[in-house]
Amino acid sequence: MVFFLDYIQHKRDCKFKQNERAERIRGLTQYHGPFTTQDRDIINKPIEELVNEVHDGALQPIDLLRTYGKVAVKAHEKTNCLTEVMISAAEGWITDGSINLKGPLAGIPVSLKDTINVGGFDSTVGYSSFVGNKPVEDGPHTKILKDAGAIPYVKTNMPITLLSFESTNDVWGRCTNPHNNKYSPGGSTGGEAALLALGGRIGIGSDVAGSVRAPAHFSGIYSLRCSTGRWPKGGFATSMPGQEGVPSVYSPMTRTLDDLTYFTRAMVGMQPWKYDHSVHPLPWRPEIEEEYASKEKFRIGVMRTDGVVDPSPACIRAIEETEVALRREGHEIVEIDPPSPYEALQLGALLLNADGCKVFKSFFRFGEWNDPGADQMDFFMRLPRPLKYVYYLWVKYVRRDDVWAGLVKDWHEKSVFEQWQLVSKRETYRAKWFDWWNKVDVDFLLTPPNATPAVPHDGMKDAVSSCGYTFLFNLVDYTCGVMPVTHVDKHLDRLPSNFNIKKLNGVAQGAYKLYDAEAMHGLPVGIQIVGRRLEEEKVLAIMKRIENALGDERYQLLDID
Template sequence: IAVTVPTMRVSLPFLPTLLCCSAASLLLLLRWRRRKGLWRKVKEARQRHDRGLAQMEKAALGFRKQHPSVDTVSILSLPLPELSRKLRDGSLPPEQVFYAYVGKALQVTRETNCITDYLQESETQLQQAARPGQPGLLYGVPVSIKDSINCQGYDSTIGFVSNINNPAAEDSVLVQVLKKQGAVPFVKTNVPQSLVSYDCENLIFGQTFNPLLYTRTPGGSSGGEGALIAAGGSILGFGTDLGGSLRLPAAFCGICALKPTGNRLRYLVAAVGPMAKDVESLALSMRALLCEDMFSLDSTVPPLPFKEEVYSSTQPLRIGYYETDFFTMPSPAMRRAVRETKQLLEDAGHTVGRYINPLCKDRDEGELDKSSAGLLLRLSKIPDWLKTLLSWITKPFPGGSISAPPTSSAFAPQESCHKFIAQWKKLNLDVMLCPMLGPALPVGYPGKLSVAVSYTILYNCLDFPAGVVPVTTVTTKDEEELKGYKGHFQDWWDRILAKGFRGSVGLPVAVQCVALPWQEELCLRLMREVEKLTQEKNRLL
């Protein structure tokens, strides 16, 4: 005992250190193993993705060898309404259309990295697309689906590694109705992680690029859809819109999109809506989806069929408009897009008048505060309704929170909606013409410029239907005028936005069309009128 006791007295002080070191080593080991497991899942997902693309190539090449005389170029050039008519009357076999789009989608994703999954059962679904009796409005039409919308047997990762190998047990209501209408969902498309971004990149599938200029983002969060449709790899796609996630990719990629009233179609945290190259395709998709199948599968969707008489009306419209929200200064091209579209509408016999937004201080730009103190000042100037919505959006994510001021209440969006509608009614408006952020920003810029979604997120907060239509492209004159762009606050965000707008000659710029809740048909009507007048103008140039 005399020998061992001193030894114990010497070693005991080191015991806590040894235990701490052991615990730390164990934690590091567990963390390493967890990270290794996560990267293994990423590798598996990427391998599955590559196998899907290989299957697409095999399917497209196999069909081409068996049917060398099929003119895929002419098939891909058909607008959706004409394609749909040919499919339904039997003059165009659905197999030819399907494999034409499989081949084109494969080419597009190799250039832009926009597809996450190939829905292989779509090849057999072709034989089941026709319903007994009259075929559905979308019979034989290949459609693309955003990653976050459930398709049975496939992951809806939303860019999170934890969602890998967690396939959906059943199709979402949207996909079920599409299939009942004869459509053939054939691919899922890429999104930014969490969807709360208007870029399009995640750890699993990487960055998606804008097909019009690969250094630019296609927008987000429905960025994969925007890239695929703009490049011709899909004729009709579906995404969601939480703060502009349909409209921003459409504007950046030069296509059309409609964000309906939140619950007009099946609601998935964000409003679900269509994307396509033209307005009539959006209208056709809404006709198909607003059907008894949708209303019976989801009793929360109000049974409001598509109002054809509203969409097809030729009566002059009373249109409100504004050029800036006094928060994000529009680029020269954005402002010009609104002004030129306003003039076209007036020349066509519509009444267009300036709208004063009651939710924003309508100040003379020359009187705006020039002594910006950076981020804190910019955040302090965010309208209460926007703070409330951003706080709700970012709440689920660690570290993400923008607190609304003490005067804000849980009902701020509803109060804002009442104010907005009151002004709308006072002016006796039918619809609204608004700016749309553009042109497309460089890859990575959206992460630095979350505030620039102010033009779109307003109509998520108000829950108004809103769509975008491309109307012009950036000119050298726009680029020259951009040299004088300072923004409303002349802060860091304004400087970064000005830098992001540069070097954009030739890229598309859109306008936003808005209607009151549940008036999607009226919104689409304004979009159709803007599209028609823009096309007529371009033909004369």
């Protein structure tokens, strides 16, 4: 009886939030209809020009809000990307003095991952048990944004548990890819990516294994994975409170690279360490930005594979096109052999789930849908250890798959003693990378952001472990940027005729079950630029150099309807 009542409450809370969202959108009478000439002008103007016009009084913040509110409504109709719709409240913030319209982001609407706390609005994380958890006050992110002049106006969809490259939950429904509705926009910050691809300006997400980078790659936008301590972290809801084995970081996402740089510079310039104790008092360093904006010759290390899942033809082509552009500019490409990325995948997976998946499961109600990727992790965690060991022996010695066997072998809840040992191994691994980079002496790494383009819906059941290209750099805490380069081409990106999926390890098989160049035709494909820890200025400057090197071959953004 208790379970039945729990399920009934779950269904009621989901229906309540969906009805509330629909009612708020219906009430936005001035935010429906086609884009006007002014709307298109605002969407296409550089951010700095918009801010200057607000400062000068030539442009009113309400005009910016109405344009981007209209963008959000249209994007939601297409992809189901929104959760909390705060536009009506934002109209009041503009007029009541809540927003500093003299700041460096004056009048710029900014969307937020659903997890970020805004006073008076829920942060559900897709759990129905979190419905009604609205904080009284804004969290640090929201306070900084308002003090900088930005307008928080919508929150966006994500996967329940936050442990997926998809963005689906019972509370808000399924978010779809803006290029192809049969595919995921990415996760866990997928709603942001869908909105930004369809004309949104700036968003903030979080990343624990690639959660701002996979959405950028899947949806065709730009993102920066900041190192821990460079960006505010406080004032949010999460599925895994207390998880610090692989710390989650909040980071920016944008439609354009210029916006990504401007926004990051502006946020760091707001001295976020005065808002959030977790932020290092490290000001923006323009001299580093300038150094890499003008450096004549880069030495670039290309990581062609993580040794677990070789990149698909589409992702190989994106790397190769970038290489060609960089060589044309006179830069040096270096083949590298870094410390084992597979070791990082093993360590990171165990650290992230050292609790036996108990914490993220503790928030579920009876009958609540679980992400298929997270469900797979939980299934193997719950498998009795004697049975799991037999399975491990079969995988290792019968299937002869050392990769999958190595991931399964120790997949169980850890004691405090075991957790401390894992953290010690993490620090040893970080030291290996530190020493290796010093020896190889490259300016940055160029890698795929993922082995494949976007996954089809519910594909994470098969591809849950295929996250090594991003997860690796969470473990070592390096600064990474992802930028779109091309689109999947059904002719150029086919698998070879002799491709045999059965010869792959279990992780790679899961990823390649989902790869179909014809079905994926037109999906975005990105690249990942990796710097060392706390090198945000450098990575952004290098991304700009790459975009300039690509020239007319650079990625074309989605048209705004």
